[in-house]
Amino acid sequence: MHSILRRRGLLAATLAASLLGGIAGGAQAQDNKNTVKVGISVGNAEQIFEVVKKVAAKDGLTVQVVVFNDYQLPNAALAAGDLDANAFQHQPFLDNQIKARGFDLVPVGLTITAPLGFYSKKLKSIDQLPEGAAVGIQNDPSNGNRALLLLQQAGLITLKPEAVKNNTATPLDVVTNPKKLKLVPLDAAQLPRSLDDLAIAAINNDYAEKAGLSFNKDAVIKESPKGPYANLIAVRRADKDKPWAKRLVAAYQSPEVRSFIETQFKGALVPAF
Known part of the structure; x- marks a missing residue:
C-alpha cells in the first residue's frame, strides 16, 4: 500500500514538474x-x-x-x-x-x-491671416495644447502661464486674442479634410504627408524640430x-x-x- 502511494506521489510530482517546465519554457519562448x-x-x-x-x-x-x-x-x-x-x-x-x-x-x-505645422489652402503667409479667421486645432489634450503653444509662439494668442507651464492649455486658457480668431477643435485625422472651411489648421506630420502637404514648403507656422x-x-x-x-x-x-x-x-x- 505504501509502495503504491509512493509511486502515485512520484507520478504526481513528475507530472507537476513537467507542467511547470512547460509553463516556464513557454514563458521563456514568449520572452525570446x-x-x-x-x-x-x-x-x-x-x-x-x-x-x-x-x-x-x-x-x-x-x-x-x-x-x-x-x-x-x-x-x-x-x-x-x-x-x-x-x-x-x-x-x-x-x-x-x-x-x-x-x-x-x-x-x-x-x-x-x-x-507640428499650421497649414492653409488660402494663405501663403501667416501675415495674411484675417481677423475672425477660423483656426483648426486638434481636439485631443496633448496635440491641442501643442497647437495652442505654437499659436502663442507666432504671437497670435496669449495663454495662461500656468497652462503653458503644465502643458495643459485648452481654448479656455486663451487670455488675449487680438485677431479674434475662432478656435475650432477637431479630430486630428479630420483637420486636413477641413482645410477648405478653415483659414489655417494644425496638422500632425503623418496626416499632412498623407494629404500631400510638405512641412518645409507648405506650413505657414512651423514648430522647432528641437522641441x-x-x-x-x-x-x-x-x-x-x-x-x-x-x-x-x-x-x-x-x-x-x-x-x-x-x-x-x-x-x-x-x-x-
Missing part, C-alpha cells in the same frame, strides 16, 4: 520570441518601418506592422494585447492617455521628432525588459534607419536617437 506586431500611424511611419523591418530581419526578428488611422486606437490595442508595441506618439500624448484611460504602458526607446515632442516606442510595462523589445528598439535606432530619415525627409522629420 522572434515575431513582434507593432502599431503605427498612417504616412511616413509606414515608409520608415519598411527599413526597420529589413534591419530587424538581419537580427532574426520579424516585424509585422499594423497601420492605424486614429490616434485613439493604438494604445488601446497595445493594452489589450493585440499588439506587442506601438510607435506613433510622443511622451505628453502617452501621459495623457495613461491618465485618462489607465493604460499601463511605458516607453522603451525614442524614434523621430515630427515638428519636447520626440516620438517613442511603447510596450506594456511587463514587456519593457524583454529581449525582443530591445531588439526592436535597436533595429529602429540603427544607422540605416537614421540615414533613411535624414535623406528621405530632409528636416521634416528628425531622428530623436
